[in-house]
Amino acid sequence: MSENTDSNTFTQRDLLQHLLQAAQHSVTREEMASQFTRAEQLSLERFEHAEKVTLERFEHGKKTTLERFDQSEKTALERFDHARQTTLERFEEVDKRFEQVDKRFDQVDKRFDEIKLEIREQGKKHDRLSWAIFSGMLAILFKDVIVKALGV
Numbered sequence: 001m002s003e004n005t006d007s008n009t010f011t012q013r014d015l016l017q018h019l020l021q022a023a024q025h026s027v028t029r030e031e032m033a034s035q036f037t038r039a040e041q042l043s044l045e046r047f048e049h050a051e052k053v054t055l056e057r058f059e060h061g062k063k064t065t066l067e068r069f070d071q072s073e074k075t076a077l078e079r080f081d082h083a084r085q086t087t088l089e090r091f092e093e094v095d096k097r098f099e100q101v102d103k104r105f106d107q108v109d110k111r112f113d114e115i116k117l118e119i120r121e122q123g124k125k126h127d128r129l130s131w132a133i134f135s136g137m138l139a140i141l142f143k144d145v146i147v148k149a150l151g152v
Contacts, residue, residue, distance in 0.1 A: 139146065
């Protein structure tokens with residue numbers, strides 16, 4: 001556009017210039033379809049990649065969780081076995097102690113039986129001694145009556 005021309009007029013040259021610029025910036029239907037297909041393909045690839053990564057992470061997490069669960073179960077079983085073994089050992093100790101206590105009770109019962117027997121024997125001796133003392137006192141008390149009866 002030159003200075004002599006009116007700015008409100010549109011020449012053939014301006015039209016061609018405008019069409020050339022529009023053609024350079026415009027996209028044909030085929031190009032647009034190809035770009036859309038390409039974008040769709042990229043989106044699909046990205047989605048598949050994201051899905052693959054997600055599945056890998058899920059499988060890894062699942063595997064890790066199962067390993068942890070197995071390890072926890074193994075540890076729990078080991079602890080249970082250890083506790084069971086410790087408990088059995090303690091019960092065996094208690095059983096041994098009860099056996100020892102039973103032996104001691106048997107010894108104490110035997111000793112009590114010996115003491116009862118000794119008390120009975122001592123009671124018999126005491127009874128004889130008591131009767132001897134009683135008869136001696138009676139003899140002293142009735143000494144005069146006895147001497148007269150014997151005639152001495």
